[in-house]
Structure formats: C-alpha cells, structure tokens
Amino acid sequence: MTVLTVAQATVRFLEAQHTERDGVETPFFAGCWGIFGHGNVAGVGQALLEREQSGDPSHLRFFHGRNEQAMVHAAVAYARQRDRLAAMAVTASVGPGATNMVTGAALATINRLPVLLLPGDTFATRVASPVLQELENVQQGDISVNDIFRPVSVHFDRIDRPEQLASALLHATRILTDPAETGAVTLALPQDVQAESYDFPDELFARRVWHVARTVPQPAALARAVEAIRSARRPLVVAGGGVTYSQANDALTAFVEATGIPVGESQAGKGALPYDHPQSVGAIGATGTTAANALAEEADVVIGVGTRYSDFTTASRTVFQDAGVRFVNLNVSAFDTHKHSAIGLVADAREGLTALTDALDGWRADEAYTARATELAAAWDATVERAYTGEGAPAVADGLAIQSQVIGAVNELSAPRDVVLCAAGSMPGDLHKLWRTRDRKGYHVEYGFSCMGYEIAGGLGVKLAALDQEHAEGAAARDVFVMVGDGSYLMMNTEIVTAVAEGIKVIIVLVQNHGYASIGALSQSLGSQRFGTAYRYRTERGLDGGTLPVDLAANAASLGADVLQVAGIDDFRAAVLTAKESTRTTVIHVDTDPLVPAPDSPAWWDVPVSEVSVLESTQQARRVYEDHKSRQRPYLTPASDTKDHS
Template sequence: MSVRLTVAQAALRFLEVQQVERDGERHPFFTACWGIFGHGNVAGVGQALLERARSGEPGVLKYRQGRNEQAMVHAAVGYARHRDRLATHVVTSSIGPGATNMVTGAALATINRLPVLLLPGDTFATRTAEPVLQQLESDSQGDISVNDAFRPVSAYFDRVHRPEQLPAALLQALRVLTDPARTGAVTLALPQDVQAEAHDWPEELFAPRVWPVPRPVPEPSALKRATDVLKSARKPLVIAGGGVIYSRAEAALRAFAEATGVPVAETQAGKGALPYDHPLSVGAVGATGTTAANQLAAEADLIIGVGTRYSDFTTASRTAFAFPGVRFVNLNVSGFDTAKLSAVSLVADAREGLLALSATVGEWTADAAWPGRATELAGEWDAVVGRAYAHESAPLLSQSAVIGAVNELSAPHDVVVCAAGSMPGDLHKLWRTRDRKGYHVEYGYSCMGYEIAGGLGVKLAALEEAADGRGPDRDVYVLVGDGSYLMMSSELVTAVAEGVKLIVVLVQNHGFASIGALSESVGGQRFGTSYRYRSGLSGELDGERLPVDLAANAASLGADVIAVADRAGLHEALRAAQKSTRTTVIHVETDPLQPGPDSGSWWDVPVAEVSALESTRSAREVYERGRARQRTHLEAP
C-alpha cells in the first residue's frame, strides 16, 4: 500500500512518529516546528504544516512562529539542551537569506553537540526557471547554492533532489541526531519545487519508529588501563563537562567522588553536576574558574575528564594543569575527545563509565588530606562569592551584585540563561548552582543574541515537563548585556505571542563590557567598545554616550518593563516579576569598570608583537609570561 503526498507532507508525517528511548523511557523526539515562510517554503513545508494543524490528528508537530531564523535555531537548541538531547525541534526557512540566517545557529548547535533538524528551502532542482530570486550563481559549479554554507557546520548534510531520496535522507538524519557522540545540527536542504512534488510513499515510512539512545559501556582493557592509572594517583581531580548532565550521571559522579575522595571541578556545560555546597565541589575551572578549582588543578597529579571536550577556557589555554608529571584519563562518549591531552582513553557513556570505575577501583581513595583541602579552598572561594554578592559600588550596581540578587531571590530549581559578554565568566565563577538544570550558559559558541531565544526554548521545555509531571515549574532568568540584547531582542515578541513567561535581566553598560576589558588587557585601550557618538575632534567614537533607551525598546516589543537603579529596586523588581504571568524585562544600569573576582587564571589572546603604543608593548610582555607557562601535554600516559 502507498500514500500519495508531497515531499513536505511526507517529511512532516515521518517526523511526527519518530520516538527515542533511553533507560526504558520512550517519548516523541520532535515536538514542534519553528518557521518563517517565504517563497522557498511557504508552498511546501508551510502548506504541510497548515494541513497537519487542521487535521485534528494527535501528535501533530506544533507550529511556532519566530521573528529571526537564527533565533529559531537558538530556541530549538535551548529546548534540546534542557531535554538532555532526548527531544528537539524542527526549524524551516525560505531559500536565500532565510536559510543563511540559520547558519550561525547551526554552528552553535554542532559545536555544543545539541540536536536540531534544519529544513531550509533551496533553489529549483529542475533548474527550468534559473536564476530564481535569491539564487547564488557560479560560473564554475552548477549545483552550488547558499545552502552549501551549512556543510562545515552541520553534523550531517543532504540535499533532496528527488522524492525517492527523502526516506534515506530522513533515516540518516535521525541516526545522527540520536547519536550522543555525533549529534548536532542536521541540515536537509529541500528545493522549493521538490517540496511541492507529489509521490507515492510506502505506508511503512509513516509507521512509528523508535531510536534507542545508547549508553556505551567501557571496553574491558581500556577500563583496566584507566583503573590502574587512577589507583596510582594521590591527588586526582575530576573535570565534569556537559556529558555528565546529558547522561544524567550526577548521582554516579557524586557516589564516585564520595567513595574515593576525589574533588570535582566543572566546565560551563557541566556546572550543576554537583550542588555548589557539596564538600567535594570546587566549582568552575579554568580561565573563568574559581581559585579553589584552579589551585587543585595546578596541584593534581591526575585529571579525570568526564564528558568534557577541554576547550581553551577549561584548560586556561593549557596552563591550568601544572603538576610536572600530570596524567589524564578521559571518559567520553566521543572517541575524538578521549584522545585529547595524550590521555588514557575511556570511550563510554558518562554514567556507565563512572559506575564501572567505581566498581573497579575497590577500596582505593585519594590521599587523606586531599578532600579536606578541596573543602577548605571551596569555603574560601564561597566567602569571596558572598562578598561579591554584597558589593556596593555607588552610584551604579556591579554586575556581581546583580548576579547575587538573582541567585538569592530565585528558587533552587529555576534556570539562569546566558551566552556572551562578561556575564558568562562571572556566572561561571559566582553562580551558586543548586539543581542539575539550574544553569544554562551557552559557551561552546558563546553567541551574542542567544540569550532570549535560548531562554524561550528552555522555558518551553520546562513547561512541558511540568505539565507531564516530569519536572518542577521553573522560572527562567535570562541575563543579558546591552550588546547581546541589541543583537537579537526580537524573540521577546515571540515570548509574548506564545504567552511564555521569561524574566529578562537586561544589564545596561553602554557598550561591550567584556571586550572592553579584554581590549584594555591587550593594550587596545577599549577602542571601539563603547556606544558613543563620533567625535568631531578626534574622528573616533569617543564622544558622549548614545541616548539609547533599551527599556522603551523592550516595552515596544510587548514585554512588561521595570527600570531599577539600586539594590532595593532590583529586589523589588525581581519579586514583582516572579509574581507576574507575563514576560518581564528588568532594566538595570551597571558599572562596566567594576570587575568580578579574579580567578588568577590565564587565557591565550595574542597581543601585537610590535606596536607604537606603550600600552600594547606592556601587554605583550605580560602575554609572553603567560605563554611561557603553556604545556603541550604530549607525554605518553
């Protein structure tokens, strides 16, 4: 038997019945489709979505209307991350600029290894009307389109030229999306004429299909090598990455740490792997880390990386792990990551790998004094955090004080969302995480503009979990600077349209605070990092501050807005936002020259080797001293 449908109609029918299963739990993998319609998809995917919405059938993908194609991908990614990669959204766009607007979102998804399915329109497969509107023509490649830009930033890419190609493309897409080691953005480019083309499809294509999400166990000989290295260590340190969270391995990590006395430090994606106040939790590690975690990292004779890809921030550009004979054991579902830093490789699911290590190490423990040192150092850092939260800086609040107010007034299960600027570094060091899903900072791509769209995706996932009884009713706090806000404030409109409540804390510092500080540190004197008029005297952008009213802008997009000037006003605004059922933007001016506590760590940002500026020459001397501390970690384990 066959069913006659267009390519777009068939694709949606297929996606609606795909399910995933892990640990005996089974549920739909795709729950919604974001879309902005243009001539490249309105008659294909757009028509199919309308038809499905009017069908009255259960399990139809819910259509969600975005305001920016990149933001739609961010929302889907935020949703997928909160769902531990076990569910995601589809995103469709027109051809041309609609499609290329999604490329940044695709890169973010793939770098963070979070699943999202992209269905961009494409130019005519028949080529009878070429060149069509928005088509990229090449005099050397007849089959190229702007969608080829997705290839390097997609975990899987295909272009469906003929209806017969669709089933294989969809199956390959699901294979990659549900593979924890491979997942990311999957792009299926759909030429606009092919989307509308009818075909007789076998009924089997639309039968429910279950995709098991694997939990690979360690290979025995690899487990023995890792165990032997661990037993020979005296002062090991775990670096918990995002893989711990996605695997839901927090209980296994806690049991391992408590049984062995091994302290735990966290990457940005791994924050929340242990509650901040656990005796063996030393918090953030690396360039945006705590002094506790970085001190232990410098002293540790063994680093056990669990679910981390060791970004330059995590390793402090390879200066963090300073013990002369330091060794590494890397537990990761991705073999690519286990080979980093010349480590003993343990390819496995984070939970299964930790359970296996716990079973094989037996009664072994770290040096008796090591856990106590971790607790002592963590206590010292927590006192620093307390002082930062209470910091007074008249007439404007410091960013640390803003973070402190949100942390102290939010519930343990609420979620903080951020992505770019100086805020992620301060959050990594200062946020007291109390729930495994309480911290959501996108720092793989650190994409300006992610915050509001990503927060929208998180809130949609949290609402579904609360409705199904699978999670608490969480408020989502989006912390965003004025630079990121101006990049993509448009999804405030989407939150209002969907009736989804966000609490957005908009920090106004009249420019790019993070890059301003970085510019100063590399001798750039904060050039081009403030929002100012161009001066008639100097010819540079160093005149008076621009009269930008972001509070008025947020109100014009439909959000409730509360402008505050001091700590008492911020506390009052946060309580009002918590009681409200609508999206609320809290606008607060801060002092960009008041930095958060220093981690004492280093990040490799090259400084000009020759310069006429004394500030740059001085910065180069500091840079050379930092670079001298870098390690290759090429020693055999």
C-alpha cells in the same frame, strides 16, 4: 502506500519519531520553528498547516519565530534542556532566510546539540534558472547558498528527488539521536521538490523508536584508567556537559563520595554537583575559582568526564602544571577521549562512572588532600558571598549596581529549580565563578560558541522545554532568568515578541553597560585601550563622545514585554520578586558599573597581542602575554601510554 508531497511526508515522518533511554520513551521532534517565504511557504508551510488543521493531537507543533538565527537558538536550547532526548526542526525560506540560520547551525554543532534544519533551496529542475536569490557560480552549476551549511553541520544532504527522502530522513534522525555524533543536521529542500507528490510507503510514517544506548567501557581500557587513578596522589575530576546529558549526576556523586576526589566544572558541566557538595570546587579554567585552579595546578591525574577541554577549561593549556600530569578521559565520543594524550575510556558518562566506582572499591584519595579541597572551596564561597553583597567593592557613581550584586540577588531570590541562562560578554565568566548551582538543570550558559544574541531566544527554548516536562512528567515549574547585556540585547531581542505571542513567561535581566563590558575589559588588558567597545557619539577624534540616548526599556516595552526599570540593587531585588509573581514575560532593566570586575583567579586566556607597536600600553601587554605564554603545556605523554584501539 500514501500519496503525499515531499514536505507533507517530511512532517508526517517527524511526528512519528521517538527516543528511548532507560525504558522511558519520548517524542523526539517536539515542534518546528519557521519563517515562511517563497522557498518554503507552499511546501513545508502548507504541510504544517494541513497537519495543524487535521485535528490529530499528535500533529507537529508550529512556532512562528521572528529571526531565523534566533529560531535555531531556541531549538538548540530546547534540546539541551531535554538532555538531547528531544529536539526541534527549523525551516526557513531560500536565500537569506536560509543563510541566516548558519550561525545557529554552527552553535548547535560546536555544542553537540541536535537540531534539524530544513532550509528552502532553489529549483532542482532549473526550469526558470536563475530564480530570485539563486547563487550563480561559473564553476559549479549545482551549488547554492545552502552549501554554506556543509562545514557547520554534522550531516548535510539535498533532496533533489522524492525517492531520496526516506533514506535521508532515517539517516538524519539516526545522527541526531546519537550522543556521539549529534549536532546540526541540514536537509536542503528545493522549493519545487517540496511540492512534488510521490507514493510513499506507509512504513515510513509508522511509529519509530530510536534507542539511545548507554555505551559501557571496554574492560581493558577500564583497567588502564583504574590503574592511573590508583597511582594518583592529587587526582581531580573535570566535569563537562556530558555528565548532565547522560543524567550521570548521581553516579558522579557516588564516585566522588567513594573516592574523595574533588570536582571542577566546565561551563557546560556546571551543576554536575550542587555548589555546596564537599567535593565541589566550582568552576575551572580561565573563568575558574581560586579553589579549582589551585588544585588543577598541582593535579597529577585529571579525570575528564564528558568534557571536550576547550581553551577556557584548560586556561589555554596553562592550568594543569604538574610536570607529569596524566589525563583519563571518559566520554561517549572517541574523538574527545584522546585529547591531551589521555587514557581513553569510551563510554556513557553514567555507565563509565559506575564502572570506575566499582573498580576502585576500597581506594580513596588521601584524606588530607580531600579536606584541603573542601577548605579551598569554602574560602572561595566566602569570596562569592562578599561579591554578592558588594562588600569591599570600590565605590560606584550614582548608586549604580555591580554586576556581581545583580547575580547574587537573582541567585538568592530564584527558586532552586529555576534556570539562569546566558551566552556572551562578561556575564558568562562571572556566572561560572559566582553562581551557586542547586539543580542539575538550573544553569544554562552557551559557551561553546558564546554567541551574542542567543540569550532571549535560548530562554524561550528552555521555557518551552520546562513546560513540556511539566505537562508530560508532572515536573515542578521552573522560571527562566535570561541574563543579557545591552550589547547582546541590541543584536537580537526579537523573540520577546514570540514569547508574548505564545503566552510564555521569561524573566529577562537586561544589564545596561553602554557598550561591550567584556570586550572592553579584554581590550584594555591587551593594550588596546577599550577601542571601539563603547556606545558613543562620533566626534573629531572618533567614537568617544557622550553616551548614546538609547532607551532599551522603551524598546522592550514596544515588543510587548512588561518592563521594570530600576536603579540600585535594592530596587533590583524588589523587581525580581515582582517578576517572579508575574505570569508575563518581564524585562528588568538595570544600570551597572562595567568597570567594577568580579573576583577572579589568576588563570589566563590566550589572546595574542601585537608583537610590535608604538603604543606603550600594547608593548606592556605583550610582555605580560609572553610571560603567560611560557607556561603553556603540550600535554603530551609517551605514545605507548596513549595508543588505545581496543
């Protein structure tokens, strides 16, 4: 038995946890992010300090963040880059420090990515209640602000007594390491309990390995899936993030090469195949390519692999238009396998694809169909090339760059293993359509929550993961390119300071649009005339004056980054090469014309338009909306084809 405080025991436990998959063991908790206040400074903070000064090389690393939400973003990005086999903890003080993490918790849970949140909480003993930052609820005496974590966490617990800690930590880690259940796990730690001592069993701190299983498909379900695929004349794979997390890219390649089935990719699934693979038709859905969406419209069997079918992936249930379209969903989560009344195949993506390949031995899609998919993809790639060079684009003022040219320059000048990262605005859609993926971990766009402000913190997390893999596995180096617009940059740029403090290099491409380019374009398409989407001075008419004199380049420099301020695409290309050669975090500030869109497909996204309005622009947008709405499909097949409880 060992006498430790609750906080000390928590840190010691986290240090002892490992994952194993395919015979490879990995320390699971790679570090703890923290900002300290009265709710955790004498508890978790003291415990981390004690371990850091212990001289033990296995001590839990501490990372000092500058914003609580950003710390969670960095931890989540780390876990995604490590294929969910390693994760991080995040601690914050009681009250606003804790609740600042809620947005990050939602992002983690929506994207099915593991992060352990350790928010400080008010006194369990209530001896001095109400304490600073305590929520007093007249109906519930046991509630605190941390209860807001409940709906955005896959698991929530509050440790009111030291005796509860062992079972709580074990249960939390089991969930975090389970690919079917993972997300944000919150363990609220009252500040008095953190500092309370207890005689903990030594077994709690022994090295523990969590085996990440590769679930194999149930034979009867596999047979049903195979039967459906064999009946298809126009099959299509939709590859989601599960392909990458399962490291199933080679299995997917073998499957499509054996069957000739083309592959469209969701945001999380982009990179499932290299962009130039003959069966790759690129992005699918609302931000999809003309190739993928043309095939989706006529597909009679859609094979979803590791996708949760968000509205962007299905273009709000309009992209799959065949009258008898059926779905086969391969997913580690049973919840996702039954979406769209699919034939469900609950299994690890790699194991499921391997089983399908074996069971379909000798069967191939029609060669003419496969060849047509390759031709459609080649036509879209030619469109991408024109977008990269700016060929055919309308003239822009003052030699400004076009966003698609910026993307093209980064794609061309980055190394194949480098990572491009983004989260919100117009950039994710353009990247989804235009980025030529060359490495399975080279594309990182957070689009489950599409959280403005994720970008810089996420880039820091990805770079930390890449450095850890270089150290542990001898992997080749990766540069991380963070693509961020001025809107997201202004919401959260603080982790530039953390990157500088840690001596970590991230390349930040800061696109200056003087407002929200994406929402501005959406507003105009919905008849709302870009209202409230530009950064302008207020006049008598509203916020429609001149451009605000905000100097984001100077701001980035003040945070410690090197800054390259460029005008025009030629200067931008030179700046990318300079940033690649540097060893420091570098911000490339470039002005673009937000009114020049990237090439697109006709796919739609369901954003309701006002049913009545005095504005002609809104009336016209409503007519367009109703036309698209008429194409929505329920994707329901007879129940006898979908019920599967075997």
